[in-house]
Amino acid sequence: MSIIDPNNIPPHHLHRVLLSAVAPRPIAFASTIDSMGKANLSPFSCFNVFGVNPSTLIFSPSRSGRTNELKDTYHNVKEVPEVVINIVTYSMVEQMNLASTEFPRGVNEFFKSGFTPLPSEKIKPFRVKESPVQIECKVRQVIETGDGPGAANLIICEVLLIHVNDKVFDKTGMIDTRKLDLVGRMGADYYVRASGRALFTLEKPSGKFAIGVDSLPENIRMSSVLTGNDLGRLGSLQSAPTAPEIERFLTSPVFRTITTKNSGNIEKITEEAHKLAHAMISNNELKEAILLLLATSSLDVRDL
Numbered sequence: 286m287s288i289i290d291p292n293n294i295p296p297h298h299l300h301r302v303l304l305s306a307v308a309p310r311p312i313a314f315a316s317t318i319d320s321m322g323k324a325n326l327s328p329f330s331c332f333n334v335f336g337v338n339p340s341t342l343i344f345s346p347s348r349s350g351r352t353n354e355l356k357d358t359y360h361n362v363k364e365v366p367e368v369v370i371n372i373v374t375y376s377m378v379e380q381m382n383l384a385s386t387e388f389p390r391g392v393n394e395f396f397k398s399g400f401t402p403l404p405s406e407k408i409k410p411f412r413v414k415e416s417p418v419q420i421e422c423k424v425r426q427v428i429e430t431g432d433g434p435g436a437a438n439l440i441i442c443e444v445l446l447i448h449v450n451d452k453v454f455d456k457t458g459m460i461d462t463r464k465l466d467l468v469g470r471m472g473a474d475y476y477v478r479a480s481g482r483a484l485f486t487l488e489k490p491s492g493k494f495a496i497g498v499d500s501l502p503e504n505i506r507m508s509s510v511l512t513g514n515d516l517g518r519l520g521s522l523q524s525a526p527t528a529p530e531i532e533r534f535l536t537s538p539v540f541r542t543i544t545t546k547n548s549g550n551i552e553k554i555t556e557e558a559h560k561l562a563h564a565m566i567s568n569n570e571l572k573e574a575i576l577l578l579l580a581t582s583s584l585d586v587r588d589l
Contacts, residue, residue, distance in 0.1 A: 316369040317358050319360065326413070328382075331345040343442065365410070367408035371412065401413070417450040427439065427440055452464065500520070509559075558578065562577050
């Protein structure tokens, strides 16, 4: 592996490395206003949720890596410590990208990019009508991490009000990720669309017992066929098969077929069993897969 020392490369190079590696990132489409009432709208991908009690959103309008200039968003929240964070969807990504243009200070990006400003209820900055989720926030704190090119300015926000388009709710009244069609920021000019086949689910293991990958025999852990994801799913099982269950599986049709087909060749039996187990795991047949793997691990050449 290559080693990159952040102290030995230019900031713009480090910027490209980190933003390509730490991705995808959600986008804060931040609407602010200055002390003269002039609106500003700009996207920032250094953004996330950091707590709910108190509610805490943080985004960073960093200093320019080329000129070291501060963003209008930074100046605005220092003058009027309020911001609307509008969530970005695929249907508005081209307009959002246009709004990231470095227009002169005072230019209204709402008009330049064709978005519709909506009055907020608790703060002065406008909301973006086209965004399905608009979050009114007050700015609790601004932390400047440095004064050189690329230095971050952490805008720490508290949520005051959330506007959600009714169309993105599910039957339980919660936001349905599949209806949002969000986009995320990658490195360089790449984005990712978080919808369709790009979405997948993982059940959280919190509060449940898991046997762990370390409980699996070495020849399973070191398999050249099974993937890390395969091992992770096996390790998430709440209990391992018992010795009697494994013993019974040795006489099952699927196991007999593999051993008969590859009679006397333990390596071939193991390879075919691992390939079949991989397919089983993909089909969510975890109990059958681990039985097959453990039964194969229990074999001895003398058994064949």
